Amino acid sequence: MQDFLQTISSLNDETRIKILKYLQTNGECCVCELQEAFCMIQSRLSRHLKILKDGGFLKVRKDGKWSYYSLRSPLDEFRTATLKEISYLECEILPHSIKKVLFVCTHNSCRSIMAEALINAQFSGIIKAYSAGSNPSNEINPNAKKLLIQKGIFTNKLYPKPLNSLCESFDLAITLCDDAKKSCPVVKNAAKTLHLAFDDPSDKEFSEFEKTLNLMQEKLVKVVKDELNVV
CATH class of the missing domain: 3.40.50.2300 (Response regulator)
Structure with missing residues (x-):
């Protein structure tokens, strides 16, 4: 039950939904790429990524000082179905200028x-x-x-x-x-x-x-x- 609740709570934010959809489309991404894509300071982005990781959706790979995030694979049936539904959503990530x-x-x-x-x-x-x-x-x-x-x-x-x-x-x-x-x-x-x-x-x-x-x-x-x- 606790795992289920943590998974559900990890999805109650529009930004986290957009992060999952972005990773669905682009595959493994460095934190710096996500930071630029979402125009978000690293501390706030890191909190979102941790919540998604704790919710069982993401895995992280370290390479020197950089962290790379991607969708976990394989996923259980519930998370797989959730990501399938997210793939149908229209979550526009607007390009930004620095x-x-x-x-x-x-x-x-x-x-x-x-x-x-x-x-x-x-x-x-x-x-x-x-x-x-x-x-x-x-x-x-x-x-x-x-x-x-x-x-x-x-x-x-x-x-x-x-x-x-x-x-x-x-x-x-x-x-x-x-x-x-x-x-x-x-x-x-x-x-x-x-x-x-x-x-x-x-x-x-x-x-x-x-x-x-x-x-x-x-x-x-x-x-x-x-x-x-x-x-």
């Missing part, structure tokens, strides 16, 4: 760089973050770079650049310092511009950089998710 967000500060060497790295690390395949400065420095602040390396989110694509060097159109632009807000009250190639200031840790101890990144995790991530309607 949202683009731009972070702007004066020197593009610290706060905006950290914001770019943080958002790209957490929303890969869903949101693409960029950064630029109204008066960019020649290099990244050493403590900012050190912190991002420690967190495992530094890439060689993180470097200071002038605002006018970016030709992309953005769904959202966020200024992170008051000077940038004054010089760039509206970013011309952004659909919307917001201001969310963070204290500049540039001339402070390393611990202040950690505090700033933690504040960004707490405040900036939520603002980006809400403004770009990412679930």
Whole structure:
């Protein structure tokens, strides 16, 4: 009885029905592919996948750091019949375009760089973050770079650049310092511009950089998710 109830409860969500139908159509998929297909952050997607796995519908294969999900085979008669019914459903999975967000500060060497790295690390395949400065420095602040390396989110694509060097159109632009807000009250190639200031840790101890990144995790991530309607 408990197994039956767990199986039934795993199907009481439209997203999980769509995941099963997607796997029926496409076969084994990496979590990153499902994340992009459903425009969903990994933590939420993982909860859905776990419920379906516990419900007896999915199996998972590990390959290095990646997890690959597919339908279990063979399935018992009840689950086989359930999947057959799901195959008849019209569950449209709309293609999505990756949202683009731009972070702007004066020197593009610290706060905006950290914001770019943080958002790209957490929303890969869903949101693409960029950064630029109204008066960019020649290099990244050493403590900012050190912190991002420690967190495992530094890439060689993180470097200071002038605002006018970016030709992309953005769904959202966020200024992170008051000077940038004054010089760039509206970013011309952004659909919307917001201001969310963070204290500049540039001339402070390393611990202040950690505090700033933690504040960004707490405040900036939520603002980006809400403004770009990412679930």
